[in-house]
Amino acid sequence: MKKIINIFLVTVVLLHTACTDELNQYPNVEETSKTVYSDPANYISALAKCYSSFVTAGQEKGGGDADLSSNNGYDYMRCYFNVQEAGTDELGSTWIEGDNIGDLSFLSWDANDPWVADMYYRCYYSISLCNEFLKNAVDSKIASFTEEEQAEIKLYREEARFLRAMAYSHAMDLFHDVPFADESVIGSSKLPEEIKAAKLFNFLVTELKDCSEGMLDVDACEYGHAPRAAAWMLLSRLYLNAEVYDAGVKNDSCMIYSQKVIDEGYALEADYGKLFNGDNHLRVGRGNEIIFPLVVDGTSVLSWGATTYLVCGEVDTDYGAAASEVGCTLAWSMFRIRGEVPALFDLDNDNRALFYTDGQNQYMDNGIDDRTGGYFVQKWSNLTDAGEAATNTTSDGVNTDFPMFRLADAYLMYAESAARSGNDMTTALSYVNDLRSHRNAASVSESELLATTDGIPYKFFLDERARELYWECVRRTDLVRFGCFTSNKYIWQWKGGVKDGKAVDDKYNIYPIPSAELSANPNLSNGDY
Numbered sequence: 001m002k003k004i005i006n007i008f009l010v011t012v013v014l015l016h017t018a019c020t021d022e023l024n025q026y027p028n029v030e031e032t033s034k035t036v037y038s039d040p041a042n043y044i045s046a047l048a049k050c051y052s053s054f055v056t057a058g059q060e061k062g063g064g065d066a067d068l069s070s071n072n073g074y075d076y077m078r079c080y081f082n083v084q085e086a087g088t089d090e091l092g093s094t095w096i097e098g099d100n101i102g103d104l105s106f107l108s109w110d111a112n113d114p115w116v117a118d119m120y121y122r123c124y125y126s127i128s129l130c131n132e133f134l135k136n137a138v139d140s141k142i143a144s145f146t147e148e149e150q151a152e153i154k155l156y157r158e159e160a161r162f163l164r165a166m167a168y169s170h171a172m173d174l175f176h177d178v179p180f181a182d183e184s185v186i187g188s189s190k191l192p193e194e195i196k197a198a199k200l201f202n203f204l205v206t207e208l209k210d211c212s213e214g215m216l217d218v219d220a221c222e223y224g225h226a227p228r229a230a231a232w233m234l235l236s237r238l239y240l241n242a243e244v245y246d247a248g249v250k251n252d253s254c255m256i257y258s259q260k261v262i263d264e265g266y267a268l269e270a271d272y273g274k275l276f277n278g279d280n281h282l283r284v285g286r287g288n289e290i291i292f293p294l295v296v297d298g299t300s301v302l303s304w305g306a307t308t309y310l311v312c313g314e315v316d317t318d319y320g321a322a323a324s325e326v327g328c329t330l331a332w333s334m335f336r337i338r339g340e341v342p343a344l345f346d347l348d349n350d351n352r353a354l355f356y357t358d359g360q361n362q363y364m365d366n367g368i369d370d371r372t373g374g375y376f377v378q379k380w381s382n383l384t385d386a387g388e389a390a391t392n393t394t395s396d397g398v399n400t401d402f403p404m405f406r407l408a409d410a411y412l413m414y415a416e417s418a419a420r421s422g423n424d425m426t427t428a429l430s431y432v433n434d435l436r437s438h439r440n441a442a443s444v445s446e447s448e449l450l451a452t453t454d455g456i457p458y459k460f461f462l463d464e465r466a467r468e469l470y471w472e473c474v475r476r477t478d479l480v481r482f483g484c485f486t487s488n489k490y491i492w493q494w495k496g497g498v499k500d501g502k503a504v505d506d507k508y509n510i511y512p513i514p515s516a517e518l519s520a521n522p523n524l525s526n527g528d529y
Helices: 038-052 077-086 114-135 147-175 198-210 227-241 251-260 272-276 306-314 407-421 425-438 444-449 457-468 475-481 515-518
Strands: 178-180 193-194 290-294 402-406
Touching: 038 114, 077 114, 077 306, 077 475, 114 147, 114 515, 147 178, 147 198, 147 227, 178 198, 178 251, 193 198, 198 227, 198 306, 227 251, 227 290, 227 402, 251 407, 272 402, 290 306, 290 407, 402 444, 407 425, 407 457, 425 444, 444 457, 457 475
Parallel strands: none
Antiparallel strands: 178 193, 290 402
């Protein structure tokens, strides 16, 4: 049985709508903040809501009593998966029209796209929850509590800062120049000002460095809470992509924080598939690979998005394997992987190649919505270590956590930054080959890490990150960093909406602020849109 933060002890019921400015629209509550936060026992419930906002869509099982009235009404991670994966070489969404995902798939969205809008509002809903918590967790507010209660709330305060930083980092990565507000503006009628990506980057770096000092180390951190290494991992990702945010080149800083994570006591998992199954909570903590998971539980943290979306969505019993092979009782018939990514693997040896290929066509020659093309992915699973279904997915969600940060990514971030900076290639090569050894993949040479391949410098890392991290919500960010998402440097099938693929306008490297938000807040703008 998982030991989890009890998500459903939350007493504050938040009723945002998605058609006005989220940052300026604070909760309508059945109990006021003053009532809720007068009792120190309620702080863990409020923090739990901050955590659960990334994986659930409402107050009730499966998203009932919805947090937001929005275009689709899905949870944060379902939106994040779609905007990070749907338009890339990693995903073919065969239910393209039913899920309104055509414009994401073909890199042709506009400021009225429902998934873009939902992602934007989900980011700011999570930010608003964290701001509300932080406003009520300042020293003056908790001074009347016992010393033990104050110490506990101060720890929660640092976790809330981390969660806010994570949501802001996603907003910055997706939208770049975004509205900014912290806990100091709650109750103000002033509309949030736009903050440039570079300035937000600097805020996040400072915030993460500071809050990590108050977060727990891997040994002291209870499952479900973020340890300090999660803040370091987020810092590493920010530094790796700093140039994209107009914040300069930060490879040395990426290496420093990746190394801090590596030194914390985590270890690579020998069985890659166990990182994504219904018992993957057992792979969290010291001596394990998962640094910070978003907790998903089939009954108490049930979502029809998050990992339920991935596990059930990858199954199509009309053409592929039985649903029971990944612990499902319900097949949603939604996803394939485009043919370019399986082409990167040694399919006979690399244990990361979790594809169902029997009788399948590797490429989607007849269109993304043609269910006979593209391999099936079996990476995500609701099976326990014993090979049994963890839950009944007809009535419940899956039991599979989403590993937001893994040690393997720290290895790859360190090595890529080392290659780009020309520093410490010996360590970089050792990390890459240690990882590949765990995945039963052949070792590589230093020259391969440094090579320009197909006109793309350091392309090994773009490919290796696909092999290691496919369907983990990093692909769009990686393609943008390598200058490959919109350009003709790298073309994949159906990129730009044509079979052989094509380059698209560079404006699609950034998503637009939703039109409704621009109407609500004249401080915001959309650049090329």
